[in-house]
Amino acid sequence: MSTVTSPSFAPGQDPMLRRRRTPLVALVGVAAVALGVAAAVCYGAGIGGWVLMLVMAAFLYLVGAFAVVNRIEGRRAARDRTWSTLIASAFILALVPLVSVVWTLISKGAERFDANFFSTSLNNIGARDPDGGAVHAIIGTLEQVAIAAAITIPLGVAAAIYIVEYGRGKFTTLIRFFVDVMTGIPSIVAGLFILSFWVLLVSPIYNNGQPQFSGFAAALALSVLMLPTIVRSTEEMLRLVPAPLREGAYALGVPKWKTILRVVIPTALPGIITGIMLSIARAAGETAPVLLVAGGTAAVNINPFNNNQSSLSLFVFQQASDASRFAPPRAWTAALTLVALVLILTVVAKLFARRNRISR
Template sequence: MRTDAANVDQPATTPAFQRISFGRKAKNHLATTLFALAFLIAVVPLLWVIYTLLSRGLKPLLSTNWWSHSFSGLLPTDFGGGINHALAGTLLQGLVTAVISVPLGVMVAIYLVEYGQGSRFARAATFMVDILSGLPSIVAGLFIYALWITTFGLNRSAFAVSLSLVLLMLPMVVRTTETMLRIVPDELREASYALGVPKWKTIVRVVLPTALSGILTGVMLGLARVLGETAPLLILVGYTNSISYNMFGGEMASLPLTIYMERGTATEAGDYRMWGAALTLVLVIMLINLVATALSKLFAVKTK
């Protein structure tokens, strides 16, 4: 009986690591190879684009007049000039777009998370945001053209461009803000309510500061995305070689529109200015992404 008891209490001895079969090794190597090839297929075009931009667009950026002058007075065959007019127009249109879309997007997201909570109006708003998320830029430009110019009889202007960019940026702001607000723990809201703080003040003083880091990141990334749109610019505003700050009338340059117009010159000088404007646009978008990263770390909730 002792022998039987000892055999029962003794655990079964199995090897810690069994021999891996040839089929499993082959599948593992095949999957590794496929993932590596997919990575190379995605990276090679990116490196090619970066190399092309640097090789063709770096020379204009290193010229002394590129950042301080415009293309005013230049002939299609003249080298030189600067991107000052297009850079100012792009930043001004982006600023107006952000001023309109950010408050609207944040307030819509607050309603959906804090007040709507599955109501019919909230479901309708969510459905409309989903539609705007897939709206092509050319359709947004045509809608503003039909409303702003055809219906109201107003002139083509940079402000109309900003309105079309609002339609493209607004769903990104709403989705990002909504996601960040849902991440905020309900315990923070309940603690604030327990102290007698009204709901609106809880949202302003507790919920929004907690989610501010992610909201700012989404806003900056959404702005970087819409600044590269070209279709609304072709429909809603004319191009000028000189700098302009008039948002409600006249022509205004921008980086995407400058790239398009210089491409149509079919001259060596036009290619020179086109690639310089393209590299400038990439640098502006990269700078916005870096600012978004810095703001995310600056306004992140401190855990210690």
């Protein structure tokens, strides 16, 4: 009887590691050739600039890399390498705009990122005055977003809890439908709604019959924009909570309301906070509602319920359209400040959610 002997390998050596690998120098060579050919075609024939050259070089590299890897490792490895390259390229393309925005904000916003900008307002600042800051806009943004969050977060989370845990039938479907409709409402429509309802109808009641602009009216408009985002994100996070967690609490005799407060919400809290921060970021960057119902001002107004109030987004809009040569640097610094505020709030919220999760 004949026996079949298996090939012998060195001790500890995986047989899969013995297959041929494409050397890195070959891929680098393919990239160099692709870039050279693309440059010769684009600049030699004068048919395009560096953008077309990079696109053509990327296409030629994919074709050349596929041919080389297919020759050395086989068709399956060549397809895998091609798709890996496409995925990496998509990631880089998605990252380029973000890096560009951050770099532009930092490079142009650093010019006025000083103590004067964060300690003064534009009150009594002329077109030829290089000073003047945005403390009035920072105060307005913080107050308006805080009031909007205080109104919207409990309402949005409660609506999501009702939809997921209690809602049944047509009423729940109607709520979800209106939330979806509100998601697509333009910000200027929300501002017009608060202008026609609160500023023109309600504010004259307590202001001797005269309409009154205020930061609170801007907060109401921002609440309209924040609500659908909070409801939809919270609803999705609550639906991701495993059913056995609820069933285990019910089996121990825990009431439903306490199960929601002590089990369901803490489990979904990180995702809920992420949705809340997305809504806050959107509200902080809105300009049209603040312009329509708060009016804007160059002086500090710490009372959100009386007189005009500004915000960082409105400050950026006004300074970007100002004819003064000192206005654009203020606009860039205000934009950088707005992004930094949102980043700080997001980091603090994430740390809070992480601490809450660990403490459980």
